[in-house]
Amino acid sequence: MQYTKVEQVEKSKLLHFFTEHWGSPKMVISSGVYECDSLPGYVCLSDKQEVIGLVTFVDRGNEREIISLDSILENKGIGSNLMELAETDAKQANMDKITLITSNDNINAIKFYQKRGYRIVQVLCDAIDEARKIKPSIPLIGYHGIPIKDELVLEKMI
Numbered sequence: 001m002q003y004t005k006v007e008q009v010e011k012s013k014l015l016h017f018f019t020e021h022w023g024s025p026k027m028v029i030s031s032g033v034y035e036c037d038s039l040p041g042y043v044c045l046s047d048k049q050e051v052i053g054l055v056t057f058v059d060r061g062n063e064r065e066i067i068s069l070d071s072i073l074e075n076k077g078i079g080s081n082l083m084e085l086a087e088t089d090a091k092q093a094n095m096d097k098i099t100l101i102t103s104n105d106n107i108n109a110i111k112f113y114q115k116r117g118y119r120i121v122q123v124l125c126d127a128i129d130e131a132r133k134i135k136p137s138i139p140l141i142g143y144h145g146i147p148i149k150d151e152l153v154l155e156k157m158i
Helices: 011-022 078-092 107-115 127-134
Strands: 002-005 026-029 032-035 041-045 051-060 063-071 097-103 119-124 151-157
Touching: 002 078, 011 051, 011 063, 026 063, 026 127, 032 051, 041 078, 051 078, 063 078, 078 097, 097 107, 107 119, 107 151
Parallel strands: 063 097
Antiparallel strands: 002 041, 026 032, 041 051, 051 063, 097 151, 119 151
């Protein structure tokens, strides 16, 4: 496995990854609408140079917001390594916190982030219903049969 900046990877590979795993590169959350294949971040490539993990973010002043985090190989440390790269880079840029948003059904993500020092700081009730007005393909039912309704904002001081 090899980790590198998003800018070092062909855009077509990023577009394919987001289309395959998210339906499109468009991410609609309460903080904005993002084209993830155009955001800065870090990529994990397989030995065959295929994208197997990816984190994207936006920076606002002294805060970095993680927009997407994906690993197609679970429990291999890829997500943890990508988050470490994003956090280390943010520290070097003199940022003092990282935020992210996930949906109420994403129990695995909530567990993942809390184990790494992130805290739930806000619940945005019905935020996903608003996002569906822009991106109707967001499913109604998510992981474990849980209706997808709310966004959870998590934060970590770095």
